[in-house]
Amino acid sequence: MTERIISVEHLSKRYGKQLALNEVSFVVEKGQVLGVVGPNGSGKTTLFSILLGLRKPNSGSFSIFGQTNPEDVRAKVGVILDQGNFYAGISAKKNLTISAMTKNVPLAKVDELLEKVGLGEVGSKPFKSFSYGMKKRLEIADALLSDPELVIMDEPTNGLDPEGVIFIRELIMELKRQGKTIVLSSHYLEEIQKVCTHFLILKKGELVFHGSQEAVLGKFDSLESALTNKL
Numbered sequence: 308m309t310e311r312i313i314s315v316e317h318l319s320k321r322y323g324k325q326l327a328l329n330e331v332s333f334v335v336e337k338g339q340v341l342g343v344v345g346p347n348g349s350g351k352t353t354l355f356s357i358l359l360g361l362r363k364p365n366s367g368s369f370s371i372f373g374q375t376n377p378e379d380v381r382a383k384v385g386v387i388l389d390q391g392n393f394y395a396g397i398s399a400k401k402n403l404t405i406s407a408m409t410k411n412v413p414l415a416k417v418d419e420l421l422e423k424v425g426l427g428e429v430g431s432k433p434f435k436s437f438s439y440g441m442k443k444r445l446e447i448a449d450a451l452l453s454d455p456e457l458v459i460m461d462e463p464t465n466g467l468d469p470e471g472v473i474f475i476r477e478l479i480m481e482l483k484r485q486g487k488t489i490v491l492s493s494h495y496l497e498e499i500q501k502v503c504t505h506f507l508i509l510k511k512g513e514l515v516f517h518g519s520q521e522a523v524l525g526k527f528d529s530l531e532s533a534l535t536n537k538l
């Protein structure tokens with residue numbers, strides 16, 4: 308039987324006169340890897356920030372793990388946004404240790420995750436000395452600390468070198484094998500096509516397509532042609 312992880316109903320969001328999301332509805336089931344794609348300004352970040360409880364919708368509703376308040380499911384959700392909220396002057400390891408203590412996670416997980424994201428050898432260096440890609444890796448380690456069932460990533464490969472892009476791809480594949488549910492946005496269509504089971508296409512705040520990888524490719528040659536097509 309399928310398990311609903313996210314359920315979104317008629318979600319709308321305005322910023323003044325700007326309609327950023329218009330009556331968006333969809334469901335994400337356990338184990339799906341949903342790629343949210345759309346041109347600049349189509350509403351992807353707005354959608355994510357509502358799901359994370361950072362913004363309030365003007366109308367519509369949503370639930371995650373059956374709960375309508377994202378705060379109530381915080382421990383089950385790993386979030387990868389942009390370079391996290393870390394203390395600049397202290398080491399990556401200390402930053403992660405503080406986070407583990409806040410999240411009530413065994414401290415042994417800190418070294419395990421630093422290794423996993425390829426920061427094992429630089430864990431004692433201060434966060435401020437890290438490159439963009441290293442900061443992103445630390446953000447990923449932080450998101451995975453509590454072994455979340457749902458991982459939400461806003462443009463995880465943005466600004467990464469090819470090795471970083473491959474790392475993210477393999478990480479998503481591994482999380483998928485573990486039965487985790489993943490929702491991510493990206494402008495790198497070829498890349499996202501390699502990992503996603505489902506896609507949601509937004510244009511000017513409208514959901515213009517939502518379906519499986521097979522459904523997209525059954526209808527269009529590629530994700531790119533689905534996006535550029537006048538859906």
Ligand SMILES: Nc1ncnc2c1ncn2[C@@H]1O[C@H](COP(=O)(O)OP(=O)(O)OP(=O)(O)O)[C@@H](O)[C@H]1O
Binds near residue numbers: 322345349
């Ligand atoms: N804080 C804000 N105040 C006013 N308008 C906003 C705000 N945030 C977003 N918008 C507008 O809402 C619309 C959707 O923006 P959003 O950032 O959600 O799109 P996006 O798909 O994530 O874009 P990108 O691909 O460029 O990251 C855009 O028209 C944008 O200008």
